[in-house]
Amino acid sequence: MKKLYTSIILAMMFASAVLAKVREPYLEVPTSSSVWINWKSDVETGFTIEYGLYSDSLKLSKSVTTLTWTDNGYSNNYLYSSVQLTGLKANTKYFYRIKNASYTGAIYSFKTAPAKGKSANNGITRFLIMGDNQLKDEPRYDTLCVRAKRYIEKKYNAPIQDVVSSILMVGDQVDVGTLDHYEYVHFDKVKYISPYVGSSTIIGNHETYGTLKLDAYKNHFHYDGLSYKVASGSEEYYAYQTGTTLFINLTTEGSSTLNATQLTWLQKVCDSAKVDNTVKHIVSLGHRPYQAEQYIGDISTWVRNTAYPVLLSSGKHFLHVGAHHHLYARGQDKNNPSYNIISGGTAWDQYWGMSKEADYDDCQKTLTRWNYQLLEIDSAANMAKVKTFSIGYTTKINDWGNLNKFVWENSIIIDSFYVKPSIAKPATPTISNTITDSIALPYTFNSSAYSTTSGEKYNSTQFQISQNSNFSTLVIDKIRDFENWFGKGTNAWDTKDLNTSIDIFKLTLTTGTLSNGTYYIRVRHRDRGMNWSNWSPTVTYKVKAAGVAKPTVSIDKQEYTTNETIVATYSNGPGNAKDWIGIYKLGDVPGGGPTATKWSYVNAGSLVAGTLNFTLPTSGQYFIGYFSNDGYTEIAKRDTFYVGAIPVIMSLKSEYKLTDSVSISYTNAPAGTKDWMGIYKIGNIPGVQSYSAYKYANAASGTLKFTGLPKGYYKASYFLNDKYLSIGNSIFFSVGDTIAKITTNKSTYNLGDLISVTFQDGPGVAKDWLGIYNANDNPNVNPLVNYTYVAGKTSGTQAFQSDNVPQKTGDYFVVFFTNDSYNEISNRAYFKIKSILTDVTDEAYENKVNVYPNPSAPSKETAISYKYPIDLIEIFDVSGQLIYSKSNLEDKNSIVLNHNLPQGTYFVSVHSNKLYRVKLVVTEE
Numbered sequence: 001m002k003k004l005y006t007s008i009i010l011a012m013m014f015a016s017a018v019l020a021k022v023r024e025p026y027l028e029v030p031t032s033s034s035v036w037i038n039w040k041s042d043v044e045t046g047f048t049i050e051y052g053l054y055s056d057s058l059k060l061s062k063s064v065t066t067l068t069w070t071d072n073g074y075s076n077n078y079l080y081s082s083v084q085l086t087g088l089k090a091n092t093k094y095f096y097r098i099k100n101a102s103y104t105g106a107i108y109s110f111k112t113a114p115a116k117g118k119s120a121n122n123g124i125t126r127f128l129i130m131g132d133n134q135l136k137d138e139p140r141y142d143t144l145c146v147r148a149k150r151y152i153e154k155k156y157n158a159p160i161q162d163v164v165s166s167i168l169m170v171g172d173q174v175d176v177g178t179l180d181h182y183e184y185v186h187f188d189k190v191k192y193i194s195p196y197v198g199s200s201t202i203i204g205n206h207e208t209y210g211t212l213k214l215d216a217y218k219n220h221f222h223y224d225g226l227s228y229k230v231a232s233g234s235e236e237y238y239a240y241q242t243g244t245t246l247f248i249n250l251t252t253e254g255s256s257t258l259n260a261t262q263l264t265w266l267q268k269v270c271d272s273a274k275v276d277n278t279v280k281h282i283v284s285l286g287h288r289p290y291q292a293e294q295y296i297g298d299i300s301t302w303v304r305n306t307a308y309p310v311l312l313s314s315g316k317h318f319l320h321v322g323a324h325h326h327l328y329a330r331g332q333d334k335n336n337p338s339y340n341i342i343s344g345g346t347a348w349d350q351y352w353g354m355s356k357e358a359d360y361d362d363c364q365k366t367l368t369r370w371n372y373q374l375l376e377i378d379s380a381a382n383m384a385k386v387k388t389f390s391i392g393y394t395t396k397i398n399d400w401g402n403l404n405k406f407v408w409e410n411s412i413i414i415d416s417f418y419v420k421p422s423i424a425k426p427a428t429p430t431i432s433n434t435i436t437d438s439i440a441l442p443y444t445f446n447s448s449a450y451s452t453t454s455g456e457k458y459n460s461t462q463f464q465i466s467q468n469s470n471f472s473t474l475v476i477d478k479i480r481d482f483e484n485w486f487g488k489g490t491n492a493w494d495t496k497d498l499n500t501s502i503d504i505f506k507l508t509l510t511t512g513t514l515s516n517g518t519y520y521i522r523v524r525h526r527d528r529g530m531n532w533s534n535w536s537p538t539v540t541y542k543v544k545a546a547g548v549a550k551p552t553v554s555i556d557k558q559e560y561t562t563n564e565t566i567v568a569t570y571s572n573g574p575g576n577a578k579d580w581i582g583i584y585k586l587g588d589v590p591g592g593g594p595t596a597t598k599w600s601y602v603n604a605g606s607l608v609a610g611t612l613n614f615t616l617p618t619s620g621q622y623f624i625g626y627f628s629n630d631g632y633t634e635i636a637k638r639d640t641f642y643v644g645a646i647p648v649i650m651s652l653k654s655e656y657k658l659t660d661s662v663s664i665s666y667t668n669a670p671a672g673t674k675d676w677m678g679i680y681k682i683g684n685i686p687g688v689q690s691y692s693a694y695k696y697a698n699a700a701s702g703t704l705k706f707t708g709l710p711k712g713y714y715k716a717s718y719f720l721n722d723k724y725l726s727i728g729n730s731i732f733f734s735v736g737d738t739i740a741k742i743t744t745n746k747s748t749y750n751l752g753d754l755i756s757v758t759f760q761d762g763p764g765v766a767k768d769w770l771g772i773y774n775a776n777d778n779p780n781v782n783p784l785v786n787y788t789y790v791a792g793k794t795s796g797t798q799a800f801q802s803d804n805v806p807q808k809t810g811d812y813f814v815v816f817f818t819n820d821s822y823n824e825i826s827n828r829a830y831f832k833i834k835s836i837l838t839d840v841t842d843e844a845y846e847n848k849v850n851v852y853p854n855p856s857a858p859s860k861e862t863a864i865s866y867k868y869p870i871d872l873i874e875i876f877d878v879s880g881q882l883i884y885s886k887s888n889l890e891d892k893n894s895i896v897l898n899h900n901l902p903q904g905t906y907f908v909s910v911h912s913n914k915l916y917r918v919k920l921v922v923t924e925e
Contacts, residue, residue: 171204289322619644
């Protein structure tokens with residue numbers, strides 16, 4: 001995410017870089033018979049690796065390949081050495097050191113992976129999971145590595161390499177793909193464990209930024225040598241087996257073409273694992289997560305909708321690990337014993353209130369902590385479990401450069417979960433209400449108590465209500481867990497449990513929840529080993545005096561290939577045996593012309609609600625209608641859809657210059673004479689706002705060129721028959737540089753003022769952001785001062801609040817960036833921040849902000865009071881430097897300061913119903 005620097009850390013890292021000629025080794029994930037060992041040096045070459053089974057007898061040796069790379073800051077002096085040791089014994093400790101004519105390194109040890117189907121330590125194999133790194137100049141990720149190593153070695157009374165078989169990293173291990181970030185952000189941070197335990201990592205969005213982009217990633221690692229059954233042929237996604245666990249590393253940053261290839265490979269891998277008795281559990285990893293409750297929508301829909309069902313089809317998938325969001329989150333699949341987590345590492349703080357947020361029932365907890373996980377596979381018990389540890393958090397949001405904002409924790413357990421598929425499932429529950437005939441809303445249904453013979457505690461309940469007895473259509477589907485950690489607690493870095501006072505064994509239907517009619521209800525229980533009970537016996541009841549809901553009909557998708565199953569769902573029907581569902585070509589009139597293309601009476605056992613399946617062999621646009629009692633009167637709103645060839649759209653580039661011709665290609669199109677390709681500005685809605693350009697696309701495939709497009713972010717879509725029905729994928733691209741436009745609400749601010757930025761023509765990405773820099777800085781080189789996200793909006797106004805603005809006087813600019821990158825997409829808006837010396841006492845006096853005593857003395861307390869509750873007090877020296885702040889968490893109208901300030905003049909910002917400033921003088925006692 002964002003780059004913030006401290007001069008002390010920079011000086012320390014500069015000194016380290018000058019002194020270090022040979023960096024600590026970095027091991028890549030070991031197999032049962034091999035391992036890659038890599039290291040960076042400044043001038044040293046001609047290395048040999050010496051290794052063996054004993055530290056005092058390194059009898060084996062191997063020569064080393066050293067490559068020379070150049071990048072910003074490196075002129076043929078980034079020397080990267082790699083060697084693969086092969087022919088090793090499984091689950092065996094080896095000692096090694098690096099050596100050349102002038103250098104002899106320390107002796108390290110590592111342990112090879114257990115053989116396939118075996119375990120590392122008496123039936124147990126463990127793995128360390130670590131998420132985003134990213135920060136170059138804050139001691140977060142290196143602290144995580146140190147504390148994880150310390151905890152593991154103390155807990156198991158053994159060196160980490162004897163406990164952990166490998167480390168799983170989830171991308172964004174660098175901030176940009178430059179050599180200095182691989183050296184100082186990635187390798188330098190993990191040096192405390194990298195010589196002892198091999199790591200694997202995957203591509204995050206930040207690996208794609210910078211001068212070298214993915215070339216740096218591919219040059220440093222050797223993942224094309226890892227495979228399970230079928231090689232991926234790519235370093236961007238790969239799989240390997242360690243013991244009884246299969247790890248599948250996916251890329252979430254690929255194009256639609258790459259994803260199609262990745263999906264084919266993934267299906268082959270999962271099919272092989274399904275019948276492989278040596279594989280007991282599958283763990284998948286992808287940088288963008290399966291689910292996220294902050295920055296909603298900023299997930300991998302490809303993983304969630306496409307890859308995840310394939311993973312589940314193996315019957316062995318246990319865990320999907322994501323990152324990208326800098327926190328910890330955990331949820332579980334609604335039907336399968338499969339978890340998904342966010343292992344957000346230690347990157348930029350992501351707190352409640354910073355983004356769009358939503359509480360999802362497949363996410364049990366979201367916690368804003370720096371975290372890592374220890375994954376343990378117990379092969380003998382066929383059990384997999386994960387513990388998540390916190391190593392700290394930040395308490396002062398946006399108080400940049402003030403290191404006391406960190407609160408460190410010594411590997412505190414904040415979550416633990418597992419699967420136990422072989423134990424007895426919970427007892428079948430019942431709906432305990434006694435219903436003679438009908439109910440009136442509001443009404444509460446009660447489940448029987450949770451019961452099991454396994455000893456497992458309960459985790460979840462699921463209530464379902466349907467209008468038919470087979471529950472093919474659901475009116476209510478409510479899953480709740482015993483805990484639901486979501487939303488801001490006492491502080492922005494805390495999360496509250498929304499289910500603390502909720503009885504999840506009760507379901508209350510409020511007035512208006514259901515209409516009149518007959519309903520069916522059932523419930524089931526889930527234990528913490530992810531085992532569901534059987535569904536309870538169904539209870540039938542009627543609702544009266546609640547009103548009548550309108551009938552509905554819908555289909556499961558909007559586009560189908562020919563002969564693909566079309567699932568039609570109907571509900572709230574009149575309940576006649578000859579109510580029917582019909583499919584017509586778009587433009588046909590039921591009862592007034594051609595007969596229905598396909599039709600069926602509603603299901604005999606589901607007259608009011610249910611599903612029907614259809615297939616259509618002929619391409620075209622259709623609608624589905626709901627009709628009553630053999631008549632042609634439609635009783636529900638139509639749902640339209642398309643059947644036929646579904647086009648695949650591609651763009652020659654994702655970024656075009658203003659002078660370029662935009663090239664959009666398509667294949668597998670239906671080739672209608674009036675089909676067309678439309679180009680729309682991001683945020684514009686086809687049929688509501690006008691297109692920016694269009695051309696007819698009346699062939700099965702082709703390439704269309706568009707010229708003269710003004711600066712902007714665009715979407716290209718394929719439309720049918722001169723209408724606005726879009727089919728197939730859409731392609732996003734930009735034309736020109738510095739497309740967005742921004743302005744500040746003022747050109748000059750007082751210290752502590754709210755800074756408001758109006759922006760337009762943004763790309764609309766969830767993590768687009770505004771950054772403030774010193775006036776002469778380069779965002780790709782110099783430190784960031786402050787930042788704020790814009791909630792994925794293409795236009796609007798975003799404020800930097802008073803606690804998130806520069807704390808020194810001077811000249812600054814704010815600029816717009818896209819997708820968490822440092823790519824400037826707007827003009828720079830310059831502004832000045834001046835001192836707060838002018839008339840501050842008069843302003844406060846007129847509004848009755850009282851400061852007493854004033855003047856004060858270094859050892860005395862100072863009371864500040866106001867007629868409204870005070871939110872925050874900040875004290876600045878005469879240069880404008882923030883030297884003290886205190887929040888008023890109890891909403892009081894006064895704050896007492898025991899500041900021990902030296903003699904001098906200070907200025908106090910009082911944040912209440914508005915911002916006031918008061919001069920405070922400290923004199924001798």
